[in-house]
Amino acid sequence: MSFKGSLFSGPERVVFGRGCAGDLGGYVEQLGGKRPMVVTDPVVAATPAFGAITRSLRAQKLDYVLYTDSDVNPSDVQIDRGLEVYRSERCDVIVGVGGGSNLDTAKSIGIVASNPGSIRDYFVSSYVTDPYAIKNKKRNPPTIVLPTTSGTGAEMCGWTVVTNTDENYKGFCGGWTAMPHLALLDADLTVSMPPGLTASTGFDALMHAIEAYYHRYAMAQTDMFALSAMGRIVRHLPRAVANGTDMEAREQMLLGAMEAGLAMNTGCALVHAMGLPLTTEFGLPHGVTLAIMAGPVLRYNADAAPEKLRAIAQALAPLGEAARTGHAADAVQGFARALGLPTYLDKAKHDPARIPDMAKAAEANDNTRGNPRIPDAAGFEALYRAAYAQA
Numbered sequence: 001m002s003f004k005g006s007l008f009s010g011p012e013r014v015v016f017g018r019g020c021a022g023d024l025g026g027y028v029e030q031l032g033g034k035r036p037m038v039v040t041d042p043v044v045a046a047t048p049a050f051g052a053i054t055r056s057l058r059a060q061k062l063d064y065v066l067y068t069d070s071d072v073n074p075s076d077v078q079i080d081r082g083l084e085v086y087r088s089e090r091c092d093v094i095v096g097v098g099g100g101s102n103l104d105t106a107k108s109i110g111i112v113a114s115n116p117g118s119i120r121d122y123f124v125s126s127y128v129t130d131p132y133a134i135k136n137k138k139r140n141p142p143t144i145v146l147p148t149t150s151g152t153g154a155e156m157c158g159w160t161v162v163t164n165t166d167e168n169y170k171g172f173c174g175g176w177t178a179m180p181h182l183a184l185l186d187a188d189l190t191v192s193m194p195p196g197l198t199a200s201t202g203f204d205a206l207m208h209a210i211e212a213y214y215h216r217y218a219m220a221q222t223d224m225f226a227l228s229a230m231g232r233i234v235r236h237l238p239r240a241v242a243n244g245t246d247m248e249a250r251e252q253m254l255l256g257a258m259e260a261g262l263a264m265n266t267g268c269a270l271v272h273a274m275g276l277p278l279t280t281e282f283g284l285p286h287g288v289t290l291a292i293m294a295g296p297v298l299r300y301n302a303d304a305a306p307e308k309l310r311a312i313a314q315a316l317a318p319l320g321e322a323a324r325t326g327h328a329a330d331a332v333q334g335f336a337r338a339l340g341l342p343t344y345l346d347k348a349k350h351d352p353a354r355i356p357d358m359a360k361a362a363e364a365n366d367n368t369r370g371n372p373r374i375p376d377a378a379g380f381e382a383l384y385r386a387a388y389a390q391a
């Protein structure tokens with residue numbers, strides 16, 4: 001069945017403010033939980049801020065289960081293992097704490113907690129063009145997410161990225177039935193992020209806003225969040241990178257990532273599609289791959305969506321007069337460089353012989369379908385070559 005209209009969704013509730021993570025226990029009870037499963041990774045579990053989360057659960061006498069088998073690339077195996085723990089421990093609420101990967105692990109465990117089989121049964125062919133083509137018909141168990149980075153937007157959506165170990169690819173699962181019930185946005189949880197991670201995750205949020213704004217399926221419900229996020233992020237990300245304890249900047253970045261995450265109801269586009277193979281081939285962090293591909297792709301998109309690119313440049317006005325009057329691509333590249341992120345590939349480290357395979361992977365990536373203009377095979381290769389141009 002096909003549906004008319006543009007789909008916009010988000011968590012049932014979003015709470016924003018320093019210290020709100022300490023109310024977690026009360027929220028678990030509100031959702032009817034007695035045995036929460038806390039999904040995170042060992043690094044986050046060791047941070048001082050994580051103590052507020054476990055203290056809050058203990059204060060409500062909630063006997064929680066800690067599941068720390070999550071990492072940067074959640075796999076189907078980890079998720080199915082998490083399901084076994086959820087079932088054997090008779091959990092009734094899922095709490096995800098961490099960056100996008102941990103939140104994706106939490107949501108993915110929820111998918112198979114409510115629906116039969118393995119997470120491998122729930123990969124979707126296109127989350128962009130057919131968001132209702134999902135097999136996980138039953139709603140996830142009550143799920144609370146607490147982001148510890150400001151960037152991925154995983155706290156604002158029901159989609160998850162999972163590595164399929166049978167066929168060795170990263171695909172999308174989830175959809176509206178996997179939407180978190182509650183997001184707790186507490187800047188105190190983001191304070192221990194080092195400058196490099198703050199820069200790369202914050203730049204990821206900026207690119208979510210930009211790609212949502214020029215997206216083929218951009219909608220009125222997402223445009224306002226996208227434009228607001230761009231201004232908020234360029235004003236506050238440099239401060240958060242320079243001084244991680246600047247709490248105003250940390251709070252504004254959580255808000256910017258929230259707005260960008262809601263804008264991403266559209267899906268992402270070509271910068272993301274071309275960035276993902278750079279992670280697979282060279283192990284580059286997600287935000288760094290976007291900083292590298294932003295220049296070539298935004299220049300390529302300028303002809304297809306000139307008004308959108310002009311509006312993006314306007315939204316980046318806090319970067320100075322050059323951004324307002326110039327090209328969005330130059331402004332975004334300059335911003336990335338100022339944050340200390342690389343904006344070019346290096347022939348010595350990133351073998352150009354991999355370009356044809358990366359071009360094929362980018363062409364097949366679902367995000368490509370959202371771009372205002374879609375290159376042919378030679379076009380993909382030319383964009384990768386342009387990323388080396390001034391190395």
Ligand SMILES: [Fe+2]
Pocket residue numbers: 152204208272286
């Ligand atoms: Fe992203």
